[in-house]
Amino acid sequence: MSELSRTPLHSWHVAHGAKMVPFAGWDMPVQYSGILEEHQHTRTKASVFDICHMGEFKLRGAKARNALSRIVTHNLATLGPRRCRYGFLLNEDGGVIDDCIVYCMADDDYMLVVNGARVDTDFAWIKSHLPADMFFENISEMTAKIDLQGPESCRVLNEATGEDWSFLTYFSFKRGEFDGDPMVVSRTGYTGELGYELYLREDKARALWELLLQNPLVKPAGLGARDTLRLEMGMALYGQDLDEAHTPAEAGMASFLKSEADYIGKAKAFDVRESLIPLVLEGRRAARHDDPVLLPSGEAVGRVTSGSFAPSLGHAVALAYVDARHAQGTDFLVGKGAKPLAATRGTLPFYTQGTARVKL
Incomplete structure (x- = not known):
């Protein structure tokens, strides 16, 4: 190394x-x-x-x-x-x-x-x-x-x-x-x-x-x-x-x-072929990079690219690539194992109170 x-x-x-x-x-x-x-x-x-x-x-x-x-x-x-x-x-x-x-x-x-x-x-x-x-x-x-x-x-x-x-x-x-x-x-x-x-x-x-x-x-x-x-x-x-x-x-x-x-x-x-979509999770538990994204039926349709607890919002958010055929869906599951996290399609930006464009 x-x-x-x-x-x-x-x-x-x-x-x-x-x-x-x-x-x-x-x-x-x-x-x-x-x-x-x-x-x-x-x-x-x-x-x-x-x-x-x-x-x-x-x-x-x-x-x-x-x-x-x-x-x-x-x-x-x-x-x-x-x-x-x-x-x-x-x-x-x-x-x-x-x-x-x-x-x-x-x-x-x-x-x-x-x-x-x-x-x-x-x-x-x-x-x-x-x-x-x-x-x-x-x-x-x-x-x-x-x-x-x-x-x-x-x-x-x-x-x-x-x-x-x-x-x-x-x-x-x-x-x-x-x-x-x-x-x-x-x-x-x-x-x-x-x-x-x-x-x-x-x-x-x-x-x-x-x-x-x-x-x-x-x-x-x-x-x-x-x-x-x-x-x-x-x-x-x-x-x-x-x-x-x-x-x-x-x-x-x-x-x-x-x-x-x-x-x-x-x-x-x-x-x-795939679309990067915003996902909103209800609690503090965050999705992680490469976690699978599933339809409610359990069918795998994508993967998480970025995920974290959002301190300004009080809940977790994520970005994920999803097969373009399913990218307009509203309800997804995220994660591996018996208890994946429920996620809904959000809008960007997640946080809307930023001052980047404020006129001084």
């Missing part, structure tokens, strides 16, 4: 009693004070998350937009400078190689943010489909990423930086500075709350992290709370809800396939 990678904040996590776990090849904090407490703190105040394991690429040069438009599903024709957009890298069969965010830094100048476990795969795939003279660089090792999330996050960021960031709208960004070096601040996130993703030099990450934590409104949160927060919003996790065996349309994300370009996998991106 290869040694786990460490983020620039690893020693801080260990010194402050975080429970560390392997994740995507990294040694990452899953919790500090506890998942439930960190979840609720993010929903009501503000939390910081170490997301330095994510990958970042730079792409620029003449006709970079045209070249990238043939590789990603993002509609780059309508993506102007200082805006970012969510979408996918697809294989020829329409399966999801990765989900990613593309930042338009300027005309024909982009930054791509990809999942940590897919950095090498994504970089090789994109590079193999770019013109040989196109500038394309993996800047992941030199780039840190800190997420500040929660309804108080704008106030916290303003006080920490001495600037007013309230002008940023959802999925917009601005270049700024921290400690004399460049920093990109984007109003995005993975929790459903008002929040910001902060990109800066890896050797400046600890100073920014500790500065944000000086505010009494802020606490650190780990991967455990990040997972329950995103699941309450119905946000997909690569490797569980998204993979190369399923298309974006099967994952319920056909709305992110608006590009008119002839991108790789477009011909099959809308194919649907």
Whole structure:
């Protein structure tokens, strides 16, 4: 087994009693004070998350937009400078190689943010489909990423930086500075709350992290709370809800396939054999990844991809791939053994009170 990678904040996590776990090849904090407490703190105040394991690429040069438009599903024709957009890298069969965010830094100048476990795969795939003279660089090792999330996050960021960031709208960004070096601040996130993703030099990450934590409104949160927060919003996790065996349309994300370009996998991106559906369970007992999904008759029709107790709702929720013929059903059973859990088809997001799109 290869040694786990460490983020620039690893020693801080260990010194402050975080429970560390392997994740995507990294040694990452899953919790500090506890998942439930960190979840609720993010929903009501503000939390910081170490997301330095994510990958970042730079792409620029003449006709970079045209070249990238043939590789990603993002509609780059309508993506102007200082805006970012969510979408996918697809294989020829329409399966999801990765989900990613593309930042338009300027005309024909982009930054791509990809999942940590897919950095090498994504970089090789994109590079193999770019013109040989196109500038394309993996800047992941030199780039840190800190997420500040929660309804108080704008106030916290303003006080920490001495600037007013309230002008940023959802999925917009601005270049700024921290400690004399460049920093990109984007109003995005993975929790459903008002929040910001902060990109800066890896050797400046600890100073920014500790500065944000000086505010009494802020606490650190780990991967455990990040997972329950995103699941309450119905946000997909690569490797569980998204993979190369399923298309974006099967994952319920056909709305992110608006590009008119002839991108790789477009011909099959809308194919649907299974559908990712939201399931609501009555009690606290949660379904687990790969639990079977059954009809009331006992017939197996799918499997759970993500499941957890939802702290903001008081009951468990799940996402599951179900045979498309049965995806519009309302009643299901989940789990193995003599006492599977009763589940009903829900709607997304499960949690509807998020502040991510609030106008400041």
